[in-house]
Amino acid sequence: MIISKQSPVSISRRMLWFTGVICALVIVIGPVYLLLKYSVSDINSINTGGSPVPMWPYNPTLQAYVYLFSDSHFYQVLLNSLFISLFTIILGMVLGIPASYVLGRYKIPGRKVLLLMIISVRLFPDIASVIPVVEFFIKFGMHQTYLGVILAHTLLALPYIIFIGAGAFESIPDDLEGQAIILGANRFQTFFKILFPLAMPGLAAAAIYTFLLSWDEFIFSYFLMLGKQEIYTLTLYLNGIKYAEPQNLLAAISVCLSIPVIAFSFMVQKYMVAGISAGSVK
Amino acid sequence: MWKEFIFPFVLAGRYHLLGTLIDFYYNEIGNSHMAATVAIVMVICIVISTLILMKTLELIQKLIVSR
Numbered sequence: 001m002i003i004s005k006q007s008p009v010s011i012s013r014r015m016l017w018f019t020g021v022i023c024a025l026v027i028v029i030g031p032v033y034l035l036l037k038y039s040v041s042d043i044n045s046i047n048t049g050g051s052p053v054p055m056w057p058y059n060p061t062l063q064a065y066v067y068l069f070s071d072s073h074f075y076q077v078l079l080n081s082l083f084i085s086l087f088t089i090i091l092g093m094v095l096g097i098p099a100s101y102v103l104g105r106y107k108i109p110g111r112k113v114l115l116l117m118i119i120s121v122r123l124f125p126d127i128a129s130v131i132p133v134v135e136f137f138i139k140f141g142m143h144q145t146y147l148g149v150i151l152a153h154t155l156l157a158l159p160y161i162i163f164i165g166a167g168a169f170e171s172i173p174d175d176l177e178g179q180a181i182i183l184g185a186n187r188f189q190t191f192f193k194i195l196f197p198l199a200m201p202g203l204a205a206a207a208i209y210t211f212l213l214s215w216d217e218f219i220f221s222y223f224l225m226l227g228k229q230e231i232y233t234l235t236l237y238l239n240g241i242k243y244a245e246p247q248n249l250l251a252a253i254s255v256c257l258s259i260p261v262i263a264f265s266f267m268v269q270k271y272m273v274a275g276i277s278a279g280s281v282k
Numbered sequence: 283m284w285k286e287f288i289f290p291f292v293l294a295g296r297y298h299l300l301g302t303l304i305d306f307y308y309n310e311i312g313n314s315h316m317a318a319t320v321a322i323v324m325v326i327c328i329v330i331s332t333l334i335l336m337k338t339l340e341l342i343q344k345l346i347v348s349r
Contacts, residue, residue, distance in 0.1 A: 125285030125328065127301040128321035131308060219287055226309055242292055 035258075038251035039064055046248060064252035074237070078256070081215060081233040084146060088153040088214040089207050092161050095154065097203065100165025101191065104199075105177075119163045126156070126219045134223045144228040152220040157210040164209070168202025169195060211264055215257075284328045300324040 037056060038046070045057035068074050103111055133152055134143065142148035172195055180190045196203075218235045225231055232240070234257050241250065287301035298306055300320060308317035 125301075125321075125324060127285060127287045127304050128324050131304065131314060131318050131321055134308075135314060222305075223308070239292075 035251050035254050038248050039255045041248045041251075043248075064248040067249065068252050068256065074253075076230070077232050077234055077237040080146075080231055081235075082260070084149050084153065084221075084233060085211050085214040087146075087150045088157060089210045091150060091154045092157045092210045093203070093207065096158055096161030096165055096206065097196075099158075100162045101169050101195070103162065104166040104169025105195070115163060115166060118159045122156070122159050130219055130223045133220070137224065144225055144231065146231060148224050149221055149231070149233075152224055153210075153214040153217055156217065156220065157213050160209050160213070161206040164202050164206040165199065168199040168206075171202075172198045208264065212261055215261060284324055284331065300327070 040060045040062065041057040042059040042061045042063070044059070045054055048054075102108070103115060108114070133155070137143050137148045137152070142151065176194055176198070177190055180194045185193065216235065217233075218239070221233050221236055222239065225233070225236060229240075234253070238250065238253050238257065241253075285301060286299070287305070290297075290299045290302050291305065295302065300323065304317045304320045304324070307313045307320060
């Protein structure tokens with residue numbers, strides 16, 4: 001029988017590593033736990049009258065969710081968010097895929113500089129770029145409209161779509177395209193039957209990112225929609241009642257804001273599996 | 283941190299930072315000129331502080347390598 005002996009240094013290293021992992025977990029899970037806790041808290045667990053707030057509510061209740069899902073305005077807001085996010089994905093993909101195909105597959109002079117310039121647009125702060133965009137949209141009558149918000153969100157997402165998409169198209173071996181052309185396929189067939197399916201994981205990642213960006217976006221939505229409650233998104237709805245009591249309602253809305261993001265990521269995660277093109281060249 | 287908007291907007295609405303000042307001028311006062319000016323100042327601040335940070339890091343790197 002072999003008994004392994006660990007030196008005190010290795011034990012203390014492990015303890016340190018373990019403590020670090022626990023701290024990281026608390027930092028990541030802590031806010032989510034607090035959010036969930038507040039969303040199911042009864043009023044006595046929030047307004048404790050000076051005594052410490054309990055780690056878990058005294059009488060957990062789904063009252064906040066019941067109230068929320070009986071409010072027709074909430075459904076309207078939810079649909080607005082979904083509509084804007086989905087159309088942002090569609091418009092972003094329609095504009096971004098051809099651009100990323102060209103930048104990924106063709107050896108254009110200055111291609112890398114162009115890609116760098118496209119992605120560096122996103123380094124510009126949103127709050128600074130929102131003024132010219134909103135002024136432009138006001139001039140063209142797109143202020144306080146769905147189209148204006150969708151276009152603004154597409155503007156924010158396009159650099160990422162092009163950058164990720166160009167990488168996805170670039171990673172596909174040239175031989176595949178060459179073989180398809182030799183076998184008689186034209187450019188469109190090669191694109192739709194060979195390149196597009198192989199670039200799918202990268203494009204799906206871009207779509208997920210676009211959805212997350214549009215669903216969570218606040219600054220452009222706020223400046224473009226302010227004053228027109230009928231087209232408010234979830235983030236603006238949350239902002240409108242941020243100081244309202246009780247806090248469990250705010251937490252319930254925040255949970256509702258987070259759930260579609262998680263669900264959408266799970267739905268398209270199969271496309272995120274890397275190496276789909278591995279071994280496709282003989 | 284220069285461009286942070288949401289946290290100061292929600293947590294300290296009365297004490298403006300550059301980001302919330304843009305919102306104040308544009309949405310509350312309706313002065314788009316001032317809002318655009320603040321936006322330009324913010325961009326200049328970001329560029330200057332980035333350059334200073336980069337130079338400082340370069341200097342630190344040189345100091346560490348020379349030792």
